[in-house]
Amino acid sequence: MARHLSEIQxxxxxxxxxxxxxxxxxxxxxxxVIIKWLAISQGGDExxxxxxxxxxxxxxxxxxxxxxxLIPFDPDNSPVIEEFDTIEEALHFATVAYGALLHRYVTESMVSDEYADYLQGLARRGQ
Known part of the structure; x- marks a missing residue:
């Protein structure tokens, strides 16, 4: 089973x-080292x-x-929370503001695994 979600998923x-x-x-x-990541979920204050x-x-x-x-890089401003009326607005903002890629989303519980895989890739390349 593929880890990354299709856009429709x-x-x-x-x-x-x-x-x-x-x-x-x-x-x-x-x-x-600073790690940058994001999550999108249903429900917001407004x-x-x-x-x-x-x-x-x-x-x-x-x-x-x-x-x-992990400890926030800037505890006073982390996490940054933005709210949207539609899924499309949230995904578009993530792409434009943070460089998120539609084909690289995972279930939120798998984000840490994505970083662990990234670190393993660095180790294999000797970095």
Whole structure:
């Protein structure tokens, strides 16, 4: 079974009230690493869908990585939460504002696995 959701699967999950997410990038700094990721879910304070954008610090701990448990890079402004009336608006904003790719969404619970796979790829390349 493929990990990445097709566009129709992503839209369907959201319409059924299930969250989707995406690992976006890793930014290496001198003393730390920033991981950027987002999640989209049904329900918001004022609109139908919410997008949560997070930048967290990877402290380089070995073992299982749960991005939700990592320390926000900027605790006062993380996560950034945007709300939308439609799925289309949320997906479009994620693409334009954060560079999300429609074919790279996974179930929200799999975002950490996406980052773990990214790290394994770096290790294989010797980076």
């Amino acid at each position: 992503a839209r369907t999950r959201l319409s059924l009230g299930k969250s989707i997410g995406q690992f976006l990038s890793r930014q290496d700094e001198v003393d730390y 609109k139908a869908y919410s997008l949560y954008y997070s930048e967290v610090i990877d402290e380089g701990s070995e073992g299982i990585i749960d991005l939700v448990e």
